[in-house]
Amino acid sequence: MDYIDGAELVAHKAIERVLLNGKARSFGLELMAKKNTGRLTGWLSYTLSKAEQQTPGRNANEPGINNGKWYRANYDKLHNLSVTAAYQLHAKWSLGGTFTFQSGKAATFPTGKYEYQGITVANYGTRNANSLAAYHHLDLSATYTPNPNKRKGWQGEWVFSLYNVYxxxxxxxxxxxxxxxxxxxxxxxxxxxxxxxxxxxxxxF
Structure with missing residues (x-):
C-alpha cells in the first residue's frame, strides 16, 4: 500500500482516497560472524537486500505510482552493516562499541521547477528514484559493576555511553x-x- 502523488496525509478525513493497494517483493543475502568466548566478544553482520513495490491505479484511467512499474520501496536499503564488540577490561569494568552503516533510504528529489502565478513550484521525478546520504554512526560505552561477584540481593551497574561519537x-x-x-x-x-x-x-534484585 502506498499514497498517491501529491497526497496530503495529515488530518485527512478520508485517508482511503489517497492510498493505493499494490504488491511488494524483496530478496537478498544475510551474513553473520560471531565470537562468544574470551575477553573480547562480539559479532559482525551484513545484509545485501533489495525491496520493491508495484502500485497500479484503481482503474484503467489512473496511472497509479510510476505508471504501474516496479520502484524502490520506502524501506529499501541495499547495504546494512553492523559491528558490535565488548571487551572485559577486568571484573568491574567492561567496554563496548557498536558501528552501524546503512545505505541511504529511498527518496524522491525534484528534477526541475516552474513558476505558477508568481510562485516557484518544484517538479518532482519518479517515486523513490533517489537516495538520502548513507547513514552511519559509532556508539561507545563503559560499564562499571561495583560488586561483580554478588549473587544475591541488590545488584547494580553504571553505564557511561556516547551515542554517535564523531x-x-x-x-x-x-x-x-x-x-x-x-x-x-x-x-x-x-x-x-x-x-x-x-x-x-x-x-x-
Whole structure:
C-alpha cells in the first residue's frame, strides 16, 4: 500500500482516497560472524537486500505510482552493516562499541521547477528514484559493576555511553526550496540526532 502523488496525509478525513493497494517483493543475502568466548566478544553482520513495490491505479484511467512499474520501496536499503564488540577490561569494568552503516533510504528529489502565478513550484521525478546520504554512526560505552561477584540481593551497574561519537549529521530528510536572498534553488538537510552522552544506572534484585 502506498499514497498517491501529491497526497496530503495529515488530518485527512478520508485517508482511503489517497492510498493505493499494490504488491511488494524483496530478496537478498544475510551474513553473520560471531565470537562468544574470551575477553573480547562480539559479532559482525551484513545484509545485501533489495525491496520493491508495484502500485497500479484503481482503474484503467489512473496511472497509479510510476505508471504501474516496479520502484524502490520506502524501506529499501541495499547495504546494512553492523559491528558490535565488548571487551572485559577486568571484573568491574567492561567496554563496548557498536558501528552501524546503512545505505541511504529511498527518496524522491525534484528534477526541475516552474513558476505558477508568481510562485516557484518544484517538479518532482519518479517515486523513490533517489537516495538520502548513507547513514552511519559509532556508539561507545563503559560499564562499571561495583560488586561483580554478588549473587544475591541488590545488584547494580553504571553505564557511561556516547551515542554517535564523531557527531555524524545523518540525513532524516531533505527540504527543497528557494533561497530568500539569492533566489536560487537550495536543498537543506534535516538531521535529528548528533552526539549524545548518557549515564544510566541498571539494577536487579
Amino acid at each position: 557527531n555524524r549529521k545523518n540525513a532524516a530528510a531533505y527540504n527543497f526550496g528557494q533561497n530568500a536572498t539569492s533566489g536560487l534553488s537550495e536543498a537543506k538537510k534535516l538531521s535529528i540526532f548528533g552526539i549524545i552522552p548518557g549515564v544510566t544506572y541498571n539494577f536487579k
